[in-house]
Amino acid sequence: MPDTPSPAASDSSAPVRIAFVCLGNICRSPLAEALFRQHAARLGISDRVEIRSMGTGNWHVGHDADARTVATAARHGVDLSGHVAAQFGANDLADFDHVFVMDKGNLADVLALDTDDAQGQKVRLVREFDPRPGEYFVPDPYTGGAEGFEHVHAILDRTTASLAAALKQEYGW
Ligand code: 4NP
Numbered sequence: 001m002p003d004t005p006s007p008a009a010s011d012s013s014a015p016v017r018i019a020f021v022c023l024g025n026i027c028r029s030p031l032a033e034a035l036f037r038q039h040a041a042r043l044g045i046s047d048r049v050e051i052r053s054m055g056t057g058n059w060h061v062g063h064d065a066d067a068r069t070v071a072t073a074a075r076h077g078v079d080l081s082g083h084v085a086a087q088f089g090a091n092d093l094a095d096f097d098h099v100f101v102m103d104k105g106n107l108a109d110v111l112a113l114d115t116d117d118a119q120g121q122k123v124r125l126v127r128e129f130d131p132r133p134g135e136y137f138v139p140d141p142y143t144g145g146a147e148g149f150e151h152v153h154a155i156l157d158r159t160t161a162s163l164a165a166a167l168k169q170e171y172g173w
Pocket residue numbers: 022023024025026027028029055059140141142
C-alpha cells in the first residue's frame with residue numbers, strides 16, 4: 001500500500017488507529033467501521049487495530065446512526081444499535097494513523113484541518129481499496145431511498161474487506 005506510515009516507525013505493540021470519516025457519522029462511516037471490524041476479526045487482526053468512525057459535521061453529534069443504516073446493517077447481521085455519532089477534529093487527525101474518507105467533500109474537509117501540512121499522508125479515499133473500482137466515492141445515501149443504503153453496504157463490505165487484507169499485508173500481521 002503506497003504512502004502509508006512505516007510500520008517500523010511506530011510502536012509495533014500499539015494498535016494501529018484507523019478512522020472512517022463521512023459527513024454526518026450516521027450513514028456511511030458507522031457502517032464502514034462495523035464492516036471493517038467484522039473483516040478484521042475474520043482475518044484475526046482485531047487486536048492490531050483500534051477502529052472508530054466520525055463525521056466532519058457537527059449536526060448529529062451524540063445521535064444514533066440513521067434508522068435506515070441501522071436497518072440495512074441488521075439485514076446483513078451487523079448491529080449498529082450502540083453507535084453514537086461524533087465529530088472529527090484536528091486532534092483526531094493528529095491521533096489516528098489512517099483516516100479513510102468517503103468522498104471528495106470529506107477529503108477536503110479533513111485536509112483543511114491539516115493546517116501545518118504534516119498529516120495529509122494519512123488521509124485517503126476508502127474506495128482506493130475497492131476491488132471493483134468504478135466511482136471513486138461512496139455516495140451519500142442520506143437524501144435518497146432505501147436502495148441507496150443497500151448500494152452503500154455492498155460498496156463498503158467489499159472495500160473494507162480489501163482494506164483489512166491490505167493492512168494485514170502491509171504491516172506483516
Ligand atoms: P453520512 O450521511 O455523511 O453518510 O452520515 C449524511 C448524514 C447527514 C447529513 C448528510 C449526510 N446531513 O446533511 O445532515
